[in-house]
Amino acid sequence: MIGPTLSQYLVFSALLFCFGLYGMLTRRNLIAMLMSVELILNAAALNFVAFHHFLYEGDVGGAVFPVFIIAVAAAESAIALAIIIALFRHKNQLDVQDADSLKN
Amino acid sequence: MTSTGFWFIDHLWLVPLLPFLGFLVVGLFVQKSGERPASSLAILAIGASMVLSWGAGWEYFTANLGRTLVPLKFEWLRFSPTLIGNMGVLVDNISVLLILVVTTISFLIHVYSQGYMHGDPGYPRFFACLNLFTFSMLGLVLSFSILQIFIFWELVGVSSFLLIGFYWNKPSAVAACKKAFIVTRFADLGFLLGLLVIGYYGKGFDFIYLTSPETIKNLEQTRLPLLGVSVLPLSAILVYAGAAGKSAMFPLHIWLPDAMEGPTPVSALIHAATMVVAGVYLVARLFPLYAATEAGLMTVMVIGAFTSLFAAVIATTQFDIKRVLAFSTLSQLGYMMLSLGVATMDNPLGFTASMFHLTTHACFKALLFLGAGSVIHAVHSNDMRDMGGLRRPLPITHATFLIACLAIAGVPPLSGFFSKDEILAAAWNGEHYVVFAVAMLVAGLTAFYMFRLYFMTFWSYPKDMHRFEHAHESPLSMTFPLMVLAVPSVFLGLVPFSHYVSIGQLEHHGVSIGHLEHHGINWWIAGPASAMGLAGIALAFLLYFHPNGVPGKIAFAFGPLHKLVYNKFYVDELYLFFTKSVIFRFISAPFAWFDRHLVDGSMDWIAQTTLLAGNKVRSSVTGRLQTYLFWSISGAVILGAIVWQIGGTVGWTLAFTGLGLVAMMFIWQFVLQLLNRSEPLKRIKQD
C-alpha cells in the first residue's frame, strides 16, 4: 500500500500550522483570525491522527483527541463568533487593530 | 545596710527621701487645695530632714570621727559582672557639712517663700519644685558613687529648669530656663565623658574606690592609645567641665545671671545652697584625684581665678540688684575653685578654706538674696536706679543686708573675713603669687560693688517717690529667715573650721590631723586683705553715698571699655551668634535639607524610577491581539529553545526565560522608539 509517509503528514501539518500562525499574526479581520485559529487546531489534530496511524495503531488515545479538538473548536468558535458579533455591533467593523481598549 | 552605731547617720538616707516624698505628695495631690497645705507639707518634709541632718552632724562632729562611713549601699545598675554602679550614702566631713548647709538654708528659704510667693497662682507647684530641688541636691551631696552623683547632678539641672522657668508665661524666663538647662547640659557632656573614662580605666564608680591611692596610681600610669596622654588629668579635666558648668565658671557662666528670671527664693537657693556649689563639691569630692595631677589642679585654679576677677569687674557696672548678686556669686565661686586649685594633699589648707568659704558664703549669699527679695517685694522693681533711701521703710531688711554686705566684703570679725583670709593664706602658702594678687584685687572689688549696691539701695535718696511711698517691711515669714541667717553670717567665722573639715581619709595619706589645723590669723595677709575691703567700701561710699555725677563721668571717661564691661564682655552675644548662626543655620539646617532632599530624595527617586520604568514597559501592552500573540509565540519558541539546549535543569531554564523576556521587552521598546512608532508612549505623554 503506497500512501503518504509520516514525515509527509508532519510536513503538511507544520505548513498548515504556519499558515494559521501567519494568518493570526497578520490578518486584521477578526473572522480571518478565527479561521487561522481553526487552521492551527486542525494542524494539531492532523498530527494526532498521523501519529496514531503510524506509531500507536492499537492505542485509542490518539484517535480520540482529534474528536475532542473538533468539539472544543466548535465551542470556541461559538464563543468567538459571539464576541465578534458583540464587537461588530459595538464598533461597526472588525479590525483588531482598533479593538485595543485593554491596552496599557 | 551596715550599721554605723549612730542612729541619725544610719538613717541619713531619709534626708533626701523626705523632700522627695514631699515633692510627690505636694506635686500630685495638693495642687488644688490652696496654699496652706502645700507649703506646710513641703516645709514639714524639709524641716524633718533638717532635723535629721543636724542630728547626724552632731553625731559626726562630736564623735570627731574624721573618717568615711557608709551607712547604706546597694547595687543599682550592673554594667557588666565587673563594673557595677552602686548607690548609697557616703558620710564624711564634707558631705555632712553640705547636708547641714543645704537643709538649713533650704528650710529657711521654704519659710521665706511662704510669704514671698503668697498669692501666686503657682504656689503649690513652687513648693513641689523647691522640694524636688532640695532632694536632688541632698542626693548629690550624699552620693556614694560618681554615677550616683551624675544622676542627681542631672536632676539638679532639671529642677533648676523648672524653677528658673517658674514664671513660664514670661518669655525672658523661658529663655533663661532653657539656657540654664542647655548650658549645664553641655557641660555635663564633659562630665559624662569623664565618667566613661573613669569607668573604663578605673573599673569602678565608687568614690571610696576612686580616691584610693591605688586607683589613682593606676589611672596615672594608664595612657590613652595613640595620644599617649595619661588618663588621670584627662578624666580630671573632663569631670571639671561638668563642675564648671554647674558652678558657672567662665566660659560656661552665661546661664547664671539669666537664671535671675526665677523667683527670688529660687535665686537664693541656687546661689547659696544648691546648684552652684555642686561643682565645687564635686571637685572637693574627687580632690585626691585632682591633687595627683598638676594639670587638673592648674585648670581648676586658673579658671577659678579668672572667673573670680571677670565676674567681679562686671558686677561693678550692673544696675539690676539680682544681677549684681549673681555676678558676685560667680566671683565667689571662682574664689572657692581657686582655693581648691591651690591646695595639695600635703598642704590641704586650700581645701578646708574652700569648704569654709562655701559654708559662710551660703549663709551671707542666701541672706543677700532673701534681702534683695524683700526689697523687690517692697518696691516691685529689680533696678537699683529705682531704689534709694530704703533703710527707713525696711529696717530689718536693711540691718540684715548690711551684715551680709560686711560679711562678704571681708570686714573683721565677720564670717567672710575668716574664710576669705584662709583662701588668701592658702594661695600665699602654695606660692601662687599671681593668684594671690588676683584674689586680693577681687576682695577689694567685692567690697566695692557690694557697697555700691548697698548705698544705692538703702541710702542715697528715693528716686522714685511712688515706689518709695508704697514700700513697707515684709511679713515675719520673710524677715524671720533674714534674722536667722544674719547670726551665722556674723559668727560662723569663729568656728574652728579646719578642726572639723579637711580632706577625707587622713590615715590613708599618712598625714596627722594636727598638721592641718589653721594656725590662727596671719595678719600679714589678713591685714592687707581687710584694708582692700575697707578701701572698696570707702570708694563706694564716696561715689554712691550721696548721689553725684561722678560715677556717670567715670563711665563716660572709660567709654567703650565701660560699655564692654556693662555688656558682660559680649560673651552672651558670642554664644548666641555661635548657636543661632553657626549651629542652627550652618549645621542643622543643611542637615535637614540633606535629609529631605538627598536621603529622602534618593528614596523617592528609586520609587519614581520604578514608576517610570513601569510606564515605559506599559507601552508594550498595546491592547492589540496580535502583539500579545507575537509575544506568547516568541516566548514559547525561546523557552523551547532553552529547554532543548540545556535540557532538564528546570531552575536554569526558568532563570534564562525570565531574563530573556525582560531583555526582549527592553529591546522591543528600543526598536519601537527607534522606528518612532511608539504611539502609546506619545499618548501617555499627552495625558
Add this chain to the structure above:
Amino acid sequence: MGLLTTIILIPFLAVIVIGLLPEKQTAWIKRTALLATAINLGLSIYLCLDYLGKIGWSGANPNTGAGLSLSYEERFTWLGKLGIQYYLGVDGISVLMILLTSIVIFCGVFASWQHEHRVKEFFCFLLLLVTGVYGVFAAHDFFLFFLFYEVAVLPMYVLIGLWGTGPKEYSAMKLTLMLMGGSALIVVGILVLYFQAGKHSFDFSVIAQAKIPVSTQMWLFPVMFFGFGTLGGLWPFHTWSPDGHASAPTAVSMLHAGVLMKLGGYGCLKMIYVMPEGAKMWGTFFMILTTVNIFYGALVAIQKTDLKYITAYSSVSHCGLVLFGLATLNQTAFQGAVVQMFAHGLMTALFFALIGMIYGRTHTRYITQMGGLLKVMPYLGVSYMIGGMAGLGLPGLAGFIAEIQVFVGSFALNSVFHRILTILVATSVVTTAVYMLRALTRMLYGPIQDEHHEHLTDANFMERVPLAILIFMLAFAGIFPGWMIRLIEYSLAPVMANLQ
C-alpha cells in the same frame, strides 16, 4: 495550649469577635479590644514575674552556656517536609519586649477611645498587627518569625492609608514599600541561612550552632542588618519613619514607633547571634552608620516645627542608639540597646499619644502655632514634659539607663576611631536637650498664642489612664533598672558566647 500561644491568640480572637460584632456597636467593639489587651497585659506581667522567678531576682548571672535557654517552649512540626516548626519560646529579652508590646497596645486602645471613623475595621487591623508583633517576639523558628513579621508589617498600610492624616496614601505607600524592601532582603537571607546551615531546620539555635561559613556571613550579615535595620530606622533607610509617623493615626503611631521599630533591633540582635563572624567584620561599619543616625537625627529634629516630625526624628536618633549599641558587640552596650528598645517604646508611645490628644484639641501640630498650653491643659503639659525629659535621658527615667549603658559599653572599644564615634554619639545628649526643650517651651511655656486655645479642656479620664501608665513604667524602669538588666544579661550569655 501554652502561655505564649495564648498571648498570641487572644488579640487574634478579639479580631474575630470584633469581626462578628455589628458595625454600629462601637462601644462593644472598643470594650472587646480593651478586654483583650488588658488580659494580655496581665498575662505579660505574669510572664515577666514568673520568668524572673525562674532565673532568680539577683546574684551573679547563672547563665554562662552557649545555648539559648528558652522557657515556655511550645513546639510541633508544621510543615514537616521543609523542617518548619511551630516553635515558640522566650528568653529574657523577648519577655521584656512582650511586656512592652502589651503596655503599648493597652495604652493605644485607650488612646483611640475617641475614634469614630470605621471603628470596627480599625480595631481589627490594629489587633491583627499586635498578633503579629507578639508572634515575632515569641517565635523561635525562622519561618514562623518571618510569617509573623509580615503579619505585623502589612496592616500598617491599611491603617495609615485609611485612617491617617495629611498625605496619607503617599506615606503609607512609602512606609510599606521601604519595609517590604527590607523584608525582601530578610527573606533572601533566611533562605540562604536555611540552605547554608544544611540542617533542614529553621530553628534559630540549630542555625546558630551550624556555624554558617564565614564567607557567607561576610556578605549575608550586612544584607540582613540592612533588612532589619530598615524597620529599625537605620540611616539612610529611615525616611519612611517621619512621613509614616506623621500621617498615621495616634494609636498606630504609638504602636509603630513604640513596638514595630523594635522588631528591627530585635531582629538585628538575632542576626548577631546567628552570624557572629559577620557581625565582627561589619561592626565598625554599622557603628558609623548608626552614629550618623543618632547625631544627625537629633540635628534634623532641631529644625522641625511639626510635633510629629520632631518625635519621628527623635525616634530616628533614639533607635539609632539601639542599633549603635548592637553594632558595638559588647555586653554592656547590648544591655543598653535592649533597655533603649524598652525605654524608647514607652516614651515614644507617650509622645504620640500626647500629640494625638493635643492635636485633637488645638487642631495644629506646629509648635510655632502653640504656646502657653501648660496653663489650659496642665495634665497633658506635664506629661509631655516628663516624656521630653525621658527623651533627653534624664536620670530617674528609663532613657538614662539605656544611654549610660550604651556609652559605657561602646567606650570599652579601645581604639581612637571608636572613641571618636562614642564621643559623637554622646554629644547627642546636648542636641537632644536642645530640640526637646525647644519643643517643650514653645508649646507649653510662654503666652497663649491663639485665643481659641484659652478654652481648651484638659485630659479626661480615658486619656489620663494611658499617660499615667506609660509615665509610671518609664519612672519605674528608670529608678529600678535591676530587673531589666537581670532579664537581659541572662539572655545575652549565649550571644556573647557565640561572639567569643
